[in-house]
Amino acid sequence: MCKQSSQWFVAVKANDLAQVSKLLKRNANSTDRRESSPENLIFKGFGAIHYACLHGHLDLVQQLIKYELGLRTKQTVTFFAPGFSNNTKYKLGENSSCLDIALLQKQPEIIKTLMDSVHNEQNFDLLLGQTNTFNLPTIVTAGLCQYQAAYDVMNNMKVIQAELGLLTAGDVTLATNSAFFGRIECAKMLQRCAMDQNLRYYVFEMMLRKDASKRMVLEISKLEVDLVRYNTTQNEREEVQKIMEELTREAYTYALGKQDEKWENILAEYNSQNQDTVEIIPAVPEMVVV
Numbered sequence: 001m002c003k004q005s006s007q008w009f010v011a012v013k014a015n016d017l018a019q020v021s022k023l024l025k026r027n028a029n030s031t032d033r034r035e036s037s038p039e040n041l042i043f044k045g046f047g048a049i050h051y052a053c054l055h056g057h058l059d060l061v062q063q064l065i066k067y068e069l070g071l072r073t074k075q076t077v078t079f080f081a082p083g084f085s086n087n088t089k090y091k092l093g094e095n096s097s098c099l100d101i102a103l104l105q106k107q108p109e110i111i112k113t114l115m116d117s118v119h120n121e122q123n124f125d126l127l128l129g130q131t132n133t134f135n136l137p138t139i140v141t142a143g144l145c146q147y148q149a150a151y152d153v154m155n156n157m158k159v160i161q162a163e164l165g166l167l168t169a170g171d172v173t174l175a176t177n178s179a180f181f182g183r184i185e186c187a188k189m190l191q192r193c194a195m196d197q198n199l200r201y202y203v204f205e206m207m208l209r210k211d212a213s214k215r216m217v218l219e220i221s222k223l224e225v226d227l228v229r230y231n232t233t234q235n236e237r238e239e240v241q242k243i244m245e246e247l248t249r250e251a252y253t254y255a256l257g258k259q260d261e262k263w264e265n266i267l268a269e270y271n272s273q274n275q276d277t278v279e280i281i282p283a284v285p286e287m288v289v290v
Contacts, residue, residue, distance in 0.1 A: 008027040009051060012060065028048070029067060032047070041055070047098075048064055048068060049064040050073060050101050053099075053101040053102040053107060054079075054101055056105065065114070068098070069123060071098070072096065072097060076091060076092065076093050076094045078092070081104035082105065088229055091134075093133040103142055106145070108149035131167065135167050137166040138153065139166075140174055143186035144186075151185050154186065160189075174189075175207055175247075179218070179220040184240055187240045200250075203247065204247075204255065205251075208252065208255060216270065217244050
């Protein structure tokens, strides 16, 4: 079994379509048992479709979609992610999808192929609407990236409706990521969602929640960060800051008008900001590795 499995993943890495076809029925939906070796691009817990997305093997992805579209990674791994930044390693949480990997590896043709495959409801549920071990849905991964194919995923209304509300608090929401990393397109998407009566609830909750260092999103947008490392500019971060200021005002007004315990608690947390802000350097969101 180990030898057969090794042959399978070697064939996938080599983009050997004939060998993959030969081994497909026996090995589809299996995951790599070899120990991770990032320098050799071997990752324990990856399936064939994950490797195909990692290496940019479009023909192979098309062949594997029928069998492995819903396959999730089985272990947290670390790799360079040019879709996020050329200068930083990324920690990919267990239970991530092939689309997450394609986004992080900046594979626009593969991203389009995967998104084209989810027009039917069953395939959509296989690929999207789930979170990994860090509670990140795919829309958060897309929001970290800075190229058109990723923006198309992030702005897809069906994706927004399925995933916007999956992560509204903590260190790695769409809002905190946009504020910290200067992701202007992500900020603009949140701005548009705040205009939608069915979506603003989630955006406004993000804006009034604190991160682990007791900082609000607006405060995070004003922190100094390594612009080169995170592939951003000061102008982008300042533009994001303006959007966060606007969204924070809107969120506060919205919360004042809500007459329920949840929003009363959120407002109490927000209003306590000046009393309990912890004066420490904020932790970089945990999926980023030095």
